[in-house]
Amino acid sequence: MNSLLSPDKFKNPHITAKGENRAQVHFKQLSTVWFNTGSQCNIECVNCYIKSSPTADHFVYLTPKDMAPYLQEVAALCPAPIEIGFTGGEPFLNPHIIRLMEMALEDGHQLLILTNAMKPMMRPRVKAGLLDLLERFPQHITLRISLDHFTAKEHDTERGAGSFNKAIEGMNWLSEQGFSLHIAGRSMFSENEANARQGYKALIEHYNWPIDSDNPAHLLLFPEMDETIDVPEITEACWQILDVSPNAMMCAESRMIVRRKGEDRPAVLACTLLWDDMQFETGKTLKDSLGPVALNHPHCAKFCVLGGASCSA
Incomplete structure (x- = not known):
């Protein structure tokens, strides 16, 4: 692996700065399809990776008409139901x-819905809709709280x-109603993972949330x-050096649907x-998007290959 900073890093999708063949991830199977419901959010975080904010509009709100063709593709490509994820922005603003x-x-x-569990989710109309879906589709909905x-x-x-x-209030309401909950934390702070998990565990136990703090799928850092x-x-x-399989990377099993501002259809x-x-x-369709992905970005290295992280459940 190359480890020295170079202005030529992550430039060529096929060759690294040292002239070695760049790793690629080939599509294995479709396990998760993400839908970015829109880039607008009720808050603006300091380190938001997607630059969401109350005024962010680089991704517009997805509509049922936008989503329907992709669900049809999923049905054609996958022999059984998969995981559908909603992310944003804040999905409950859509x-x-x-x-x-x-x-x-x-x-x-x-x-799987990624949310901050704040005021957009706690509006009466949204709460009523969530409770209706929980009653009709029990054991099929998980909310991952940031x-x-x-x-x-x-x-x-x-x-x-x-x-x-505000997030605690939302999580308490979800827990009381019987929703499945996960937590997404961040490792920007100084404690090691063991200490971080211990801190979250104490919080989870204090509020009696149905979250297993020892399960990396329930508490993601x-x-x-x-x-x-x-x-x-x-x-x-x-x-081989890292003993990591390319099949374990997110892009081997997932894709995300977005609709950019000014575009007439999603991508x-x-x-x-x-x-x-x-x-x-x-591509514009799932079928056209299933080619190999060159790991030509710092996030590919730090988040996925070296960090071992995945957005899916």
């Missing part, structure tokens, strides 16, 4: 969100004063995605993280 959820659930899929730290001080440093308490920090380029040889991206790098826009 005025169609309950119907979008319903469409995925009607097709038998497991639904809780950057287990203390209000550190969480609010990222998301703004009062954000922690994501590495930071700072493109100014040097990371090695991943070569073909790295798979398919190879990765949920690399939304603003056009080399990772892989």
Whole structure:
């Protein structure tokens, strides 16, 4: 692996700065399809990887009409239901969100929703829609709450004063109603993973949330995605050196649907993280998007290959 900072890193999709063959991930199977419901969010986080905010409109709200063809493709490509994920922005700002959820659930899929569990989710109309879907599709809905730290001080440093308490209120409501909950934390803070999990475990036990803090799928601690920090380029040889399989990468099994502002139809991206790098826009249909993905970005190295992280459940 290359590890020295170079202005030539991550330039050529086929060759690294040292002239070695860049690693690629070949499509294996479609396990998760993500739908970015829109880039608008009710808050503006300091380190938001997708640059969401109350005014962000680089991704417009997806509509049922946008989503329907992709669900039809999933049915044609996959022999059984898969995981459908909703991300944003804040998904519960999308005025169609309950119907979008319903469409995925009607097709038998497991639904994973990434949310900050704040005011957009707690509006009476949205709460009523969630409860209706929970009653009709029990055991099919999981909400992953963005809780950057287990203390209000550190969480609010990222998301703004009062954000922690509002998220706790939303999580308490979801827990009381019987929803399946996960937590997404961040590793920007100084404690090691064991200490972080212990801190979250104490918080989870305090509120009696149905979350297994020892299960990495229930409590995800994501590495930071700072493109100014040097990371090695991943070569073909790295798979064996690191004892990591390319089949374990997100882009071997998932794609994300977005609709960019000004575009007349959605597009398919190879990765949920690399939304603003056009080399990772892989087509307009799922079928056309299933080619190999060159790991030509720092996030490929730090988040996925070296960090071992995945957005899917």
